[in-house]
Amino acid sequence: MKKFKYIKPKTIEEALGYLDENADEKKVIAGGTDLMVKLKNNKIDPDLIIDVSEIESLKGIYRKDGFIVIGAATTLTEIAESPLLKEYCPILPQAAASVGAAQIRNRGTIGGNVANASPSADTVPALVALGAEATLMSREQERKIALEEMYVGPGKTLIRPNELLTSLSFPEPKGSWGGVFFKLGKRKAQAISIVNGAVRITVDDSRNRLKDVHIAFGAVAPTVLRIREAEGSLMDREISCENIKKAAEIVKNKISPITDVRATAEYRREVSGNLFIQAMCDSLGQLGISISVQC
Structure with a gap:
């Protein structure tokens, strides 16, 4: 394993600044349940690892303007146990609860499960069925993309090298x-x-x-x-x-x-x-x- 630079920004703006650096290979980490395994097995070879686990604005589950919003650094355990999600969209807590062991859910994040782009990721079908969008931020802009359109292949997404997945959102289900x-x-x-x-x-x-x-x-x-x-x-x-x-x-x-x-x-x-x-x-x-x- 070669040496790499490791940084832990405190704000989204700081993280976006590091994403703009000219490192050949950059990886964002939060829980690290997938990335650390790949790193140890030499499946990835990053020059820079950006740890976003202490950015508080990337965490949380809340309602806003008719949507339910989930910060990308929210853990799978928090999603599985969320009273708000259990009330409005129980299929997502069900999916989060099915991921790995309790230790994995305690560290793993919804953003990591989504951005890893595994065809078998458990939370993604639930999010797609809910009509979820991903919010992607760079220094230049913020854009939203339907989650079902974000994937181009196993391990491959339309997230650009200078973009950070900040949240996932979907309309509050209505009616019967x-x-x-x-x-x-x-x-x-x-x-x-x-x-x-x-x-x-x-x-x-x-x-x-x-x-x-x-x-x-x-x-x-x-x-x-x-x-x-x-x-x-x-x-x-x-x-x-x-x-x-x-x-x-x-x-x-x-x-x-x-x-x-x-x-x-x-x-x-x-x-x-x-x-x-x-x-x-x-x-x-x-x-x-x-x-x-x-x-």
């Missing part, structure tokens, strides 16, 4: 809605996902039709996928087992899983359809609408 996060691993805890995902639905006043549907899957493609074709097949249509099963077939056709040490591509494809059907039934059940998964 339900949703679940789901995950399949080789064991019940501390497992990398074979398949993960999230569903969020809203029903109309008649409670017979779906007004809005968001479907996101992870670990079944190079990036987390929002499957809009399946969403479109359900929106403004009667809530029925037949329509849910048709959407499940679309899900299976749109994902592009691989075979690895955890599962075969064929298994991932088949189980994705089954998990989706279960997630839809569970989401509807939260609204008192009964659809049997065995229909």
Whole structure:
């Protein structure tokens, strides 16, 4: 491991100044649960590490102008235990609680889980299903990008070298809605996902039709996928087992899983359809609408 410069700024402005430096390779660290492993295994070779863990303005969970905002340096434990998130969007605390062991969640941050760009990151499908945006800051500007559009491949994002991920935000869910996060691993805890995902639905006043549907899957493609074709097949249509099963077939056709040490591509494809059907039934059940998964 070569020597590198390590700095710990106290403000966002100070961090952005360091990001503007001409170091060949810069890495931002907060919890370090992913980056430190890569560093020790010589998978990265930075010239500069910027530790943002003491920047207080990057932390916190709050409501603002109809949105829920989460600072990028907020820990996964804080998200999993947040009363605000449990009330307004429980699928995100569910996802955060599924990440690794308690020690990992205590140190790991939502910004790190998002920016690491792992196809199997547990919080990302939940955030995509919630319609989340990432706020990226540089010395020159602040910009927002839909999270589902930020990823270009495994470990690759549209975050520029001089930009810092400062927060994630999404609209406060309104109306009669339900949703679940789901995950399949080789064991019940501390497992990398074979398949993960999230569903969020809203029903109309008649409670017979779906007004809005968001479907996101992870670990079944190079990036987390929002499957809009399946969403479109359900929106403004009667809530029925037949329509849910048709959407499940679309899900299976749109994902592009691989075979690895955890599962075969064929298994991932088949189980994705089954998990989706279960997630839809569970989401509807939260609204008192009964659809049997065995229909």
